[in-house]
């Protein structure tokens with residue numbers, strides 16, 4: 209029988225929803241609640257605290273994944289996409305309100321912690337993750353622990369793959385996010401004259417069934433990401449690159465279909481496994497204290 213003393217609370221703030229769950233040391237999801245996220249900064253923290261309170265039941269720490277740039281060393285939120293909470297000391301606010309230790313990370317880092325935890329060999333060596341959603345996120349895990357570089361490494365969506373591409377929110381042109389994100393896929397589908405209600409998974413099904421237009425579209429969508437991942441391999445030679453996020457399955461399939469144009473930089477890519485629960489599970493695991501838990505509590 210598991211006691212509540214060995215549980216934490218994971219919080220995953222997503223594009224549209226906030227997930228809060230109670231997580232065991234084994235990474236099991238014991239209880240959870242999901243709501244549309246309050247995008248008004250004045251309402252966001254009260255919402256988070258209310259949901260955390262519902263999951264509390266003796267939990268010992270809280271991990272929070274934020275969609276945006278979070279300095280992994282200082283836990284400072286530099287930007288959070290659609291959520292206007294840049295500069296908010298979220299860890300301190302939640303700590304003050306709950307009395308519990310709090311850890312804030314980028315959401316892709318949280319997802320990668322869970323994916324690494326769930327895999328044989330997932331705590332050894334260097335593993336990268338790219339998350340394909342509205343934008344493209346990224347994270348790095350080195351021997352089971354997040355690797356931040358100076359604090360902000362892992363923003364793989366901003367690897368430039370074309371000198372003359374679309375303007376990116378980071379101020380440059382041609383970032384891979386502008387070509388291979390969910391937003392970019394929507395643009396490609398509209399340009400191809402596909403119906404508005406068609407989903408990415410439908411395009412993949414069509415391509416698998418031999419539809420030439422769908423196949424070309426997926427190739428055009430995935431090829432810039434393949435180049436970006438090859439650049440990552442040329443730089444850091446990770447043993448594995450996981451592809452996750454809401455469109456991770458579709459992107460993995462699209463990448464698998466592309467010919468490997470480089471003899472030097474073969475990309476060791478695999479689809480993420482945990483789907484949209486990875487972020488909240490990773491947040492709970494991070495709260496246990498990654499250094500001790502990821503080496504001592506593994507199945």
Ligand SMILES: [Zn+2]
Nearest residue numbers: 366376378383
């Ligand atoms: Zn950029």
